[in-house]
Amino acid sequence: GAGVSQTPSNKVTEKGKYVELRCDPISGHTALYWYRQSLGQGPEFLIYFQGTGAADDSGLPNDRFFAVRPEGSVSTLKIQRTERGDSAVYLCASSLGQGASPLHFGNGTRLTVT
């Protein structure tokens, strides 16, 4: 079946603008994760969902970042008042959410804030 789909693949925005990044997980995967990866670093945990609810949002850096998953499938990561330091690759992953299920990653969205 289809893998994790992220759109857009690239996003360039100006400082101060609002952006939305979309993730469509593998069908049937109840857990969905957002990570942020900067060059030369490992993926940095932001938030993960079990179903519709955010099970852990402790990685969101500040209140400019928000994520939703209203129907337990597609998720949107929203960033307000973007800053140059937000530039990174935003990775979405999904898993079965049971026991020790491995994560399956999308291709990421490369966000550039100018």
Place this chain on the structure above:
Amino acid sequence: QKEVEQNSGPLSVPEGAIASLNCTYSDRVSQSFFWYRQYSGKSPELIMSIYSNGDKEDGRFTAQLNKASQYVSLLIRDSQPSDSATYLCAVDISGGYQKVTFGTGTKLQVIP
């Protein structure tokens, strides 16, 4: 102290040699451990998962887990140039609640 620690490398090994990649983690409640491979410009892909103390082998890859020492490693036998990538150690640090945290990754270079 970081929750998951790896040496960033680069680790250089000759083709055909064994590459040994190491990872330590800070939380004793951690139960699930994963190794991902990430090629430059690509997303991480799962190589191995391990949940119990001891060794787990899959082809040329062997994962080793020692919970008492809070240590997990990945051995790659008969290393090939195509194995050149960054290897990410990932740990469910929440004791089964699915919060998966990654290390910074070790860059492996296999020299032909």
